[in-house]
Amino acid sequence: RKEVEQDPGPFNVPEGATVAFNCTYSNSASQSFFWYRQDCRKEPKLLMSVYSSGNEDGRFTAQLNRASQYISLLIRDSKLSDSATYLCVVDGDGGSQGNLIFGKGTKLSVKP
């Protein structure tokens, strides 16, 4: 069975904290990896793709370890507006437009 596993949280952190989320996936043939953000009662929105060499977008850093089938997301200097559920997403069949498999998400709550 193709799965994506995440710690459900919640992660409760103060503003300014650094927080890390982890994710493991079961299909070694997967080629595309993403982090999505989902606000309460809203649709998921793409936060960032995850590349083999690791990549950074402002306060957000994503890492991929293919050997361990492990993905991470690091958020530095957390803001109140970062409060959301973060979804780890992996393609299901190694194809470019095949269906994506979503983890159940890790809930982040940033407090003042």
Place this chain on the structure above:
Amino acid sequence: GAGVSQSPSNKVTEKGKDVELRCDPISGHTALYWYRQSLGQGLEFLIYFQGNSAPDKSGLPSDRFSAERTGGSVSTLTIQRTQQEDSAVYLCAIANGNYYGYTFGSGTRLTVV
């Protein structure tokens, strides 16, 4: 989200009735997906359309569910004889291009009473 329009945004229906959910993507996107998200749960893949190929229906939970995509654009998801366990948010998505993830519509919240 921009690029994918879903209707209705909310639907309340009685158990046993049929419902039809609509997804209208902006033109030019050949890949279209339906997912559903039950309360407190992750996204569950339902069906995937890619161009003129036969759709991947492997995620449809029962034969009460069907979907079609006409003219390579608008898609409708039909649920026959709705059950309470069908209550969920039904999300439509388009691919952003190879390896660039999806853009989701804002979803249809279905409540079966």
